[in-house]
Amino acid sequence: MTTAALAVDNARAWRARRLFRRFASRPPAVVGLVGVILVVLIAIFAPLISPYDPAHGDYNHVFLAPFSAGHVLGTDDLGRDVLSRILQGSRSSLSAGLAATLLAAVVGVSFGLLAGYYRGPLDTIIMRATDVMLAFPFLVLAVGLAAILGPSLNNAILALAISSVPGYVRITRAEVLGLREQDYVQAAIVNGAPDRVILFRHILRNCVSPLVVQASITIPTMIIGEAALSFLGIGVQPPTASWGIMLSSAQGYISQAPWYALIPGVAIAITALSFNLLGDGLRDILDPRATK
Amino acid sequence: MSENVLEVRQLKKYFSLPRSSGGTVHAVDGVDLTIGQGEVVGLVGESGSGKSTVGKCIVRLLEPTEGTIRLQGRDITTASRRQLRGVRTEMQMVFQDPYSTLNPRMTIGDIVAEPLQLHKLARGRELDTKVAGLLDKVGLASHLRHRYPHELSGGQRQRAGLARSLSVEPSLLVADEPVSALDVSVQAAVLNLLMDLQRDMGFSCLFIGHDLATVEFLCDRVAVMYLGRIVEEVNTTDLFRAPKHPYTQSLLSAAVVPDPKLQRTRQRIVLQGDIPSPINPPTGCTFHTRCPVAQIPLCSDTSPALTDVTGRSHFASCHLITADGTAPDVTHSQTTENAWSKN
Known part of the structure; x- marks a missing residue:
């Protein structure tokens, strides 16, 4: 390896180390990252670490309180192990949160870039369409779409994603409008850079901070949205466990077995909070201008 | 002296105002400008005189309303973006604001290397060497190539911007008030640098500015603009005398x-x-x-x-x-x- 290449590698490593240090010096972000990693690991290994089959009922042991023998988090109205169901439920929550956010971001950012960079009639059409969608409250739109698409996890994800596209379009467009007037974008045009280079290298890269913030807000919203749709019976279908379904079946027994409602609620809250904390931390370290 | 690097004839640029307010802004109203090989021409005037608009029309950041622009004999007035791509290595622009001229998410080395990559003029080790050479030429320490723009001072950023513009060895450099946002001491350093580079590389330069002292120092010939028109044009000595x-x-x-x-x-x-x-x-x-x-x-x-x-x-x-x-x-x-x- 030449010395020049070595210097480049060193600089890259140095920059990565600095990013890591900046991240590590933010305790809330680290807590968020640990929480997210934990939830992801749980979702991946749910079938391996579940003590019971989450769909298997035992009618002799319904509503066992938490910390009963053999059932750490107790059992539900059908005698199913709550811990096993929480573990399984993390899969639908997480896949809904991540997949819906990714889908919404990809679609929304693309439309936002097009509208903001090319302006003209295209901009008008895209922005009026998002205005129409924004006229409906997020959850109402998602419920309506999910009802039309039919109940299933995939359709719930699609409905949630579509409902949050307008947010991404607006944020991206607003950023692009400001960035396209920057001298470095003008310089790229003078250099004959093709639109794709200008859009991705010079504009999109500088939109990253607000988009990461937006994603850190939408992931927990999606997780809660998935729970809401499942709660209403138009998301994940029984007997598959989902935190939303657990909440919905727990509401009938809220006075006899309050823990049954509390446990999935806490699971949703912790997951949502972890993503929020991680998002805040990422926003801070992703901006090269931000100083500690 | 061979043919002229730049010939601008009857350049006009009108901006239409929104229908509600009506009217047309006559930003540039019939400007003729000729720049010879290796000549440095100053374009001065107060704010709103249209001097920056002339510069932007020449590099085709703005579409001229009327007139012709010839770069080394080639009419580029109506060339499409695709056709312009080949001409882009011939003309470059330096911008006024050192804070927005560099992409904050790219390292100085990547910024300077970009034009060379876009025009496929160098790659790999050759690109590395060229970038190092350019940074050295504009007086930036080689370790700065891994730094981000926000870690540099205003003067250093203008130097980096200059390195980016000169990387493709253009025959014409349009400098739109390149020093007016800098401290006076830094201004002098960047002006000296620009002058040295011009002497070494021999490019022609359209220097847009409002500071008469810098124009007198740098330019062979000066055109004075008032309200979209050139009112006087002569060699620098005669203009000031x-x-x-x-x-x-x-x-x-x-x-x-x-x-x-x-x-x-x-x-x-x-x-x-x-x-x-x-x-x-x-x-x-x-x-x-x-x-x-x-x-x-x-x-x-x-x-x-x-x-x-x-x-x-x-x-x-x-x-x-x-x-x-x-x-x-x-x-x-x-x-x-x-x-x-x-x-």
């Missing part, structure tokens, strides 16, 4: 002289009012509304042509310049004006 147009005379009298004693005693011509709106420019000579020596109705009726007033390529557009090249004496008339305004 014997300005012909009343506007140029008052512009020069407003510039600060380094000698405080001289500065205190010398006579200044203070123009009355603001530059008129380019939406509705005055009839005839656009300067007649503020000209201390204007002769109504001659100046307000017919627009003076830019003509060679001395026979030695000293172009000026004023009715009052006599055939033998004698310019109207603005200083004299201004004294009376001042006395009048005091009373």
Whole structure:
């Protein structure tokens, strides 16, 4: 390896180390990252670490309180192990949160870039369409779409994603409008850079901070949205466990077995909070201008 | 001297205002400009005179409304973006604001390397060497190539911007007030650098500015713009020694002289009012509304042509310049004006 290449590698490593240090010096972000990693690991290994089959009922042991023998988090109205169901439920929550956010971001950012960079009639059409969608409250739109698409996890994800596209379009467009007037974008045009280079290298890269913030807000919203749709019976279908379904079946027994409602609620809250904390931390370290 | 690097003929750029307010901004209204091989031409004027618009039209960041632009004999006025791509290595631009001229998410090395990569002029180790060479040429330490723009000072950023522009070895550099956002001490350093680079690399340069001292220092020839038109154009020495147009005379009298004693005693011509709106420019000579020596109705009726007033390529557009090249004496008339305004 030449010395020049070595210097480049060193600089890259140095920059990565600095990013890591900046991240590590933010305790809330680290807590968020640990929480997210934990939830992801749980979702991946749910079938391996579940003590019971989450769909298997035992009618002799319904509503066992938490910390009963053999059932750490107790059992539900059908005698199913709550811990096993929480573990399984993390899969639908997480896949809904991540997949819906990714889908919404990809679609929304693309439309936002097009509208903001090319302006003209295209901009008008895209922005009026998002205005129409924004006229409906997020959850109402998602419920309506999910009802039309039919109940299933995939359709719930699609409905949630579509409902949050307008947010991404607006944020991206607003950023692009400001960035396209920057001298470095003008310089790229003078250099004959093709639109794709200008859009991705010079504009999109500088939109990253607000988009990461937006994603850190939408992931927990999606997780809660998935729970809401499942709660209403138009998301994940029984007997598959989902935190939303657990909440919905727990509401009938809220006075006899309050823990049954509390446990999935806490699971949703912790997951949502972890993503929020991680998002805040990422926003801070992703901006090269931000100083500690 | 071979053919001219840049020839601009009757360049016009009008901006239409939104229908509600109506009207058209005559930002540039018929500008002729020629830049020879290795020549540095200054374009000066106050804010709103259209000097930046001329620069942006030349590099085709703005579409000219009328006129032709020839770069090394090639008409690029209506070339499409695709056609322009081949010409882009021939002309480059340096921007005014050191804080927005560099992409904050790219390292200095990547920024300087970008034009070379876009035009596939170098890659791999060759690119590395070229970037290192360019940084060295503009006086930036080699370790700065891994730094981000926000870690650099204003002067360093302008140097990096210069390195980016010169990486493709253009034949024309349009510098749009490259130093006016910098500290005076840094200005001097960047100007010296620009001058040295120009001498070494031999590119032609259109230097847009409002600071007469920097223009005098750097340029071979100066064009003075007022309200979208060039009112006087001549070599730098003659412009500063014997300005012909009343506007140029008052512009020069407003510039600060380094000698405080001289500065205190010398006579200044203070123009009355603001530059008129380019939406509705005055009839005839656009300067007649503020000209201390204007002769109504001659100046307000017919627009003076830019003509060679001395026979030695000293172009000026004023009715009052006599055939033998004698310019109207603005200083004299201004004294009376001042006395009048005091009373």
